[in-house]
Amino acid sequence: MAKDARDNWESPTQFVLACVSYAVGLGNVWRFPYLCQMHGGGGFLIPYLLMLLLEGVPLFYLELAIGQKMRLGSIGAWTAISPYLGGIGLASVVTSMYLCLYYNIINAWSFWYLFHSFQSVLPWAACPVNSNRTGPMEECEKASPTQYFFYRETLNISPSIEKNGGIQTGQALCFLLAWVITYLFIIRGVKSTGKVVYFTATFPYVVLFIYLIRGMTLHGALNGVKYMFTPKMEELANPTTWINAATQIFFSLGLGFGSLIAFASYNQYHNNFERQAIIVSLINSGTSIFASIVTFAIYGFKATINYENCLDRTRILLLNSFNLAEDSITINNVFEMIEKLNTTFPEQFAELSNKLEDCSLENELSTAVEGAGLAFIVYSEAIKNMPLSQLWSVLYFFMLLMLGMGSMLGNITAITTPLRDFKFLSHVSNEIVKNIRNRIFLQSKYFGKSFCVMLVVFKGLLPKLICTNTTFFYNIAGALQAKIK
Amino acid sequence: MLGQKFQTSVRNIFFFFFFFFFFFFFASDAAEGFKVRLSIKTALGDNAYEWNRNQRFLFQAAIAFAMSHHLDLEFNVSNILVCDETPRVSFWFVVTSPDDPSRLVGKESVELAVRASRSRINNILLLNDATLEFIGVLPTLAAPVKPATPSWLIVFGVVIGIIGAGIVFLLVSTVVQKKRYVADCGLVPIVAIKSDNLSLILFGLHSSKENEVAEEEDDDEEAQMKRMAGNEGICNTSFSECDRNTQM
Numbered sequence: 001m002a003k004d005a006r007d008n009w010e011s012p013t014q015f016v017l018a019c020v021s022y023a024v025g026l027g028n029v030w031r032f033p034y035l036c037q038m039h040g041g042g043g044f045l046i047p048y049l050l051m052l053l054l055e056g057v058p059l060f061y062l063e064l065a066i067g068q069k070m071r072l073g074s075i076g077a078w079t080a081i082s083p084y085l086g087g088i089g090l091a092s093v094v095t096s097m098y099l100c101l102y103y104n105i106i107n108a109w110s111f112w113y114l115f116h117s118f119q120s121v122l123p124w125a126a127c128p129v130n131s132n133r134t135g136p137m138e139e140c141e142k143a144s145p146t147q148y149f150f151y152r153e154t155l156n157i158s159p160s161i162e163k164n165g166g167i168q169t170g171q172a173l174c175f176l177l178a179w180v181i182t183y184l185f186i187i188r189g190v191k192s193t194g195k196v197v198y199f200t201a202t203f204p205y206v207v208l209f210i211y212l213i214r215g216m217t218l219h220g221a222l223n224g225v226k227y228m229f230t231p232k233m234e235e236l237a238n239p240t241t242w243i244n245a246a247t248q249i250f251f252s253l254g255l256g257f258g259s260l261i262a263f264a265s266y267n268q269y270h271n272n273f274e275r276q277a278i279i280v281s282l283i284n285s286g287t288s289i290f291a292s293i294v295t296f297a298i299y300g301f302k303a304t305i306n307y308e309n310c311l312d313r314t315r316i317l318l319l320n321s322f323n324l325a326e327d328s329i330t331i332n333n334v335f336e337m338i339e340k341l342n343t344t345f346p347e348q349f350a351e352l353s354n355k356l357e358d359c360s361l362e363n364e365l366s367t368a369v370e371g372a373g374l375a376f377i378v379y380s381e382a383i384k385n386m387p388l389s390q391l392w393s394v395l396y397f398f399m400l401l402m403l404g405m406g407s408m409l410g411n412i413t414a415i416t417t418p419l420r421d422f423k424f425l426s427h428v429s430n431e432i433v434k435n436i437r438n439r440i441f442l443q444s445k446y447f448g449k450s451f452c453v454m455l456v457v458f459k460g461l462l463p464k465l466i467c468t469n470t471t472f473f474y475n476i477a478g479a480l481q482a483k484i485k
Numbered sequence: 486m487l488g489q490k491f492q493t494s495v496r497n498i499f500f501f502f503f504f505f506f507f508f509f510f511f512a513s514d515a516a517e518g519f520k521v522r523l524s525i526k527t528a529l530g531d532n533a534y535e536w537n538r539n540q541r542f543l544f545q546a547a548i549a550f551a552m553s554h555h556l557d558l559e560f561n562v563s564n565i566l567v568c569d570e571t572p573r574v575s576f577w578f579v580v581t582s583p584d585d586p587s588r589l590v591g592k593e594s595v596e597l598a599v600r601a602s603r604s605r606i607n608n609i610l611l612l613n614d615a616t617l618e619f620i621g622v623l624p625t626l627a628a629p630v631k632p633a634t635p636s637w638l639i640v641f642g643v644v645i646g647i648i649g650a651g652i653v654f655l656l657v658s659t660v661v662q663k664k665r666y667v668a669d670c671g672l673v674p675i676v677a678i679k680s681d682n683l684s685l686i687l688f689g690l691h692s693s694k695e696n697e698v699a700e701e702e703d704d705d706e707e708a709q710m711k712r713m714a715g716n717e718g719i720c721n722t723s724f725s726e727c728d729r730n731t732q733m
């Protein structure tokens with residue numbers, strides 16, 4: 001029996017690591033903690049795990065089954081099931097193309113931040129000085145240094161989506177680098193991807209573990225973790241919670257994009273994917289929970305620092321307005337002193353009331369952020385307050401890079417695999433195909449952040465259709481599987 | 486002699502009251518004076534010094550130095566008048582002209598003088614811009630250090646150089662492997678027939694028909710192939726990559 005001249009993973013471990021690397025991506029770090037916070041902390045785990053069981057594992061298993069048994073990319077596999085379903089495969093390839101266009105931009109941002117971490121003073125630690133050298137830049141003072149660095153020095157964001165701000169050379173270079181590295185990773189197909197995933201799948205865990213230790217030892221971290229784990233069970237009555245849990249499982253595992261079919265198509269025919277599907281799904285969810293513990297430790301630290309800074313500013317305001325001795329008000333007795341001064345000097349205190357801030361730890365903790373805002377603004381704010389911040393910054397952004405690159409590998413493979421299956425394209429050397437495709441994708445550097453956000457929001461619609469079709473044909477696929485076995 | 490001393494002391498008292506009432510009317514207006522605020526405990530913690538007459542004297546001397554340095558006139562400690570001290574350690578000061586003690590030096594000159602020697606004044610009092618505040622005087626911050634090449638560009642250059650080298654190496658090794666394969670086996674893949682689960686790559690002798698359509702699979706996929714019977718190439722089967730698997 002002559003075997004298929006198809007590439008294969010060198011070992012089942014490579015396949016599992018590839019799936020883990022694809023599934024564990026930026027969404028685990030920046031979307032799941034936000035959802036946890038929004039939908040009642042520890043209580044969110046109930047709908048999440050339920051959806052994992054009902055929706056995640058079965059669909060994951062289904063995709064691996066289709067890919068492994070059909071030994072074709074998504075277009076070929078779906079066409080093989082039924083000629084009328086070939087459109088699903090095509091749709092998933094197109095969706096993966098959209099995904100590739102904007103996902104690498106986030107990698108480009110990670111590169112930008114990573115390269116800027118190799119400085120004695122992190123550029124987002126303080127506002128730059130204005131042209132008169134009399135103080136910080138006005139724009140930066142109104143926002144914060146981290147926000148200024150992200151929106152002005154990184155993106156140079158234009159006032160609205162209608163206004164085109166032109167190409168930022170720094171960003172364009174980092175974007176080019178992101179694509180060049182992606183090309184390097186897929187240049188030999190599964191042979192090169194298989195070696196790369198050993199690193200991209202495992203390194204983020206190393207960094208997350210280091211950050212867990214560092215995060216837990218930070219001042220005020222436990223405030224955040226406590227806040228996360230106190231469940232608010234009334235959120236479970238809210239249908240949005242369940243919808244968000246289902247959506248998160250769906251996107252986190254990367255179902256419906258054709259990547260899993262593509263990865264599985266390179267498997268040996270009798271590979272035991274059932275166990276692997278369960279393992280990868282559990283690893284993915286476990287990573288989400290693990291990452292959210294780290295994130296909440298960081299949140300707690302940031303919130304505590306901000307709260308204490310707020311108290312300090314209030315203290316100085318009181319000292320200056322009432323000309324009291326410096327050590328008469330400390331951070332601990334700020335609130336008592338406010339009461340006392342209010343009663344003793346009511347008119348003077350009334351003048352202050354508009355300048356007096358409302359300091360509350362609860363408010364600081366409840367400011368939930370997701371997405372690029374969390375990863376690039378909130379985290380960098382926390383990092384700049386840590387001692388030896390350059391090291392933590394490099395580690396963190398390198399981890400973001402590995403997470404993003406791992407997911408990119410899956411997305412690209414979802415496109416190359418069906419293209420390779422087409423007979424007229426297998427004439428051309430694979431490297432050239434990938435080269436051409438990369439050049440086309442490089443044009444997407446014209447997309448800015450607004451487009452990224454838009455694409456993130458809308459990319460989900462197509463796979464949702466795929467999902468319904470998939471579940472409908474679940475039985476058919478099951479029957480097919482029985483027949484093939 | 487006593488009369489003279491009496492006269493100077495009367496004059497001093499007169500000036501004292503003059504400026505006292507001057508400040509009383511103008512302190513909140515701050516026509517020519519500056520409010521200063523010190524945060525000694527914040528700056529020095531346990532090593533904080535007590536604000537007393539001597540420290541005030543040092544402050545006056547520092548301002549006198551700044552004025553002399555800026556205007557190139559000889560200011561004395563008595564030309565710097567300090568008043569309205571609070572437990573916060575904040576006070577107002579004005580500067581009188583050395584030629585005519587009844588005249589005050591303009592606010593703008595004082596501001597410029599203080600800005601010019603700000604770091605010096607800070608160091609004398611062991612404080613910094615944040616803990617020694619002159620209300621209304623903007624600090625002159627250090628100019629940002631701009632290196633010739635931004636540091637991020639250097640790291641970027643290194644990374645993209647390594648990656649580029651890697652890609653070139655991989656592409657070249659692909660080409661070299663193909664050439665070596667042809668040279669070793671004298672075979673060139675001519676035709677590959679692909680059906681669903683089966684694939685045959687038929688090899689022929691290296692012919693001069695260069696425009697033969699050669700379907701190439703990935704170069705290191707020599708694992709599955711059928712060799713033509715008429716192989717005349719010299720194939721060192723122990724070292725070449727021609728035919729790794731035994732065909733059943």
